[in-house]
Amino acid sequence: MASKTASKETSFLIVGAGTFGLSTALHLTNRGYKNIVVLDRGDDVPSAFSAGNDVNKIVRADYEDPFYATHALKAIHAWRNSPIFSPHYHHSGYLVTSSASAPSKATSHVTRLITALSSHPDQPKSSVAVLHTPEDVQSTVPHLTGPLTGWSGYYNSNAGYAQAAPALKALYTELLARGVEFRLGDSGHAVSILPDTQTAKAFPAPRPYIRTADGKIHCADLVILALGAHTARLLSVAGAQLTAKAWAVGHVRVSAQEAAHLRGLPVVNCRDVGFFFEPVPAGDEHGQEWLIKVCAHGGGYTNRGRAATSLPPWQAEENKAIPVEDEMLMRRLLRETLPELAKRRLERRFMCWCADTADSEYVIDYVPGYRKGLVLAGGDSGHGFKMLPVFGGWVVDLVERGQQTEKRWRWKTGDSDGQEELGWRVGGVRDIREVQRMGDGAEATRPRL
Ligand SMILES: Cc1cc2nc3c(=O)[nH]c(=O)nc-3n(C[C@H](O)[C@H](O)[C@H](O)COP(=O)(O)OP(=O)(O)OC[C@H]3O[C@@H](n4cnc5c(N)ncnc54)[C@H](O)[C@@H]3O)c2cc1C
Secondary structure, eight states: OSSSSTTTOOOOEEESSSHHHHHHHHHHHHHTHHHHHHHSSSSSSSTTTTTOSSSEEEOOOOSSSSSHHHHHHHHHHHHHHHTTTGGGEEOOOEEEOOOOOOHHHHHHHHHHHHHHHHHOOTTTTTGEEEEOOOOHHHHHHHHSSSTTTOOOOEEEEEEEEEEHHHHHHHHHHHHHHHHOOEEEEEGEEEEESSSTTTTTTTOOSSSSSETTTTEEEEOOOOEEEOOOOGHHOGGGGGTTOOOEEEEEEEEHHHHHHHHHHHTOOOOEEEEETTOOOOOOOOOOTTSSSEEEEEEEEESSSEETSSSSSOOOSGGGGGGEEEHHHHHHHHHHHHHHHOOOGGSSSOEEEEEEEEOTTTTTEEEEEEOSSSTTTTEEOOOOOOOOOGGGGTTTHHHHHHHHHHHHOOOOSSSSOSSSOOOOTTTTOOOEEEEGGGEEEEETTTOOOOOOO
């Protein structure tokens, strides 16, 4: 490729068929690019290693920063109107609160969100209702039958949730129909980049090559890495800015009758405890049972041990136990809201890994040293799934312009370990090896100190 920017003949190799990789392939095809190959180590899409392979994800434009609120409003528009995404989106509304024992950081974040929502020019004016007391919360969301001790916050009707795994599957199907090639399993599992960052400058090859687990070498004019939490395993230099972090997820099973009572439930997010969603079908063979996804809030967990870089465990199986403290938070959330479910078995537990950055910004830029042949697209800090319909457009903008004009998305040289004092982060970070965890079958995973 003579020019530094992409032309319609440019060949693309996207490494990672998760949220950002699929979105990038979508936007490349939208803009007329035809020569696109996507690699993923999973045997199917969505892969067992994708943070997006989940029952549901919050889709909201409730950001303090108007820049992200504007992008998220565009994403919501696409979730509601695109034939690919709209079947998997529920405009259920969003309840955001803090509890009686919330640290002041959590309550002031909620207050600032209310101000940000009411001052954003594109946010529908009547969508937000401020809720001062537990009674206000209960009358706005009558599904909630628990005490809601000290709860206050707001309800935003202009938000909802996506059924995440089905949305990724629908996008994958669409991309296959558009002629995008996928290599999965060993033939899609990238194990090294050649040359590596140490030798890239001196290497005579005009572009990077990717070696996969089956021993094959893949090349393209532009290689785009979209590996989420796994990025530093392939590109170690990225570990200084993308830190793999996980949060705990569990599910409570409800009957069809209970699910019917909870129909129309908004996403319930208590900023200092956790969040949960409307029930979705469990997908069991009789189709009679439903699942409520529950998550615990906190600063997240690294997996580092004595290593400098945090990376997700190698096997997806190792993710199936969650910290005991997070289970307690999930049960506390249910006791406050839907007490009849608080003692039910917490099933399909897992640790969901994503790539966190200190400033919570994405990194969408060329990797230094590869002569603009290698792009990194990642760093979601736990809030990137909503951008599935729009994220890839930002990657294509980069490769068409030949430089990252959005300063906040540039390659970062700082270290991500010192978490910046961001208003929405509540709780400290711990290493997953230091905490006791519990799996579905109540088998305990001892801390590895
Ligand atoms: C607990 C939790 C809750 C979240 N909730 C929300 C939410 O409610 N709303 C929201 O908007 N966002 C949410 N997010 C964030 C969202 O999930 C991420 O922003 C998004 O999935 C990141 O996409 P990605 O493409 O970077 O990574 P992923 O979706 O994880 O994709 C990475 C892909 O790379 C593949 N891969 C890994 N290694 C290799 C390799 N060596 N070779 C080839 N392929 C490889 C994996 O198989 C995977 O498919 C949440 C995240 C977490 C952790």
